[in-house]
Amino acid sequence: MLPAYIRIHDHIKKEIDKSLWKIGDRLPSERDLADQFKVSRMTLRQAITLLVDEGILERRIGSGTYVASSRVQEKMTGTTSFTQIVSSQGKIPSTKVISYQRVHPNEQETGFLNIKPNSYVIRMKRVRYADDLPVVFEITAIPERIIKNFKKEDITEHFFQTLTDNGFVIDKSQQTISARNADEQTAHFLEISKGQAVLSLTQVSYFEDGIPFEYVRSQYVGERFEFYLENK
Incomplete structure (x- = not known):
């Protein structure tokens, strides 16, 4: 089974891809998301940090975490070295x-x-x-x-x-x-x-x-x- 933070990462990413969360939308607080997924805030923070590192989310100091305002994601087919x-x-x-x-x-x-x-x-x-x-x-x-x-x-x-x-x-x-x-x-x-x-x-x-x-x-x-x- 995948670690909890990876499952949370995949769930949030899927919701964004389905436009349930739109560009510029503010996510709930880490406390609320941790309660929603029934995990510790540390585990939730790992998932959010990974999404930020991938450019899917962005943190705004003093404001919260948002769906990144400038993100282009395309499926690239094939695997080439x-x-x-x-x-x-x-x-x-x-x-x-x-x-x-x-x-x-x-x-x-x-x-x-x-x-x-x-x-x-x-x-x-x-x-x-x-x-x-x-x-x-x-x-x-x-x-x-x-x-x-x-x-x-x-x-x-x-x-x-x-x-x-x-x-x-x-x-x-x-x-x-x-x-x-x-x-x-x-x-x-x-x-x-x-x-x-x-x-x-x-x-x-x-x-x-x-x-x-x-x-x-x-x-x-x-x-x-x-x-x-x-x-x-």
């Missing part, structure tokens, strides 16, 4: 690994990857380049059981290709995009100024059987990368 995207545009992709650790999953990783807290994930921080220009800083979590027989280089350099070569069938991904300002760490790795606008992407990728295999939080340099959305 960064390497494939860059290569298809005639550029040379490369990766710099900042860290590569075997750790227990945090609460978000447990929820999105549907794994147990006492299991292990490989969590890596990477900077991805196109023609030696840093484009994205990302933090990726992958269940260890999926990749325990793969070499580190196979994971850090061409993960999707490694999965495909070993018989895994990659299916859909769920993505959330929002705008934010680069913090000091992100600015350093992307070689931009602190506070410069970046595109924040949260993505969960799934195999054909519906099992999630990757949870990624990425920060893209807006002037170096754009997302193309196509509705069918």
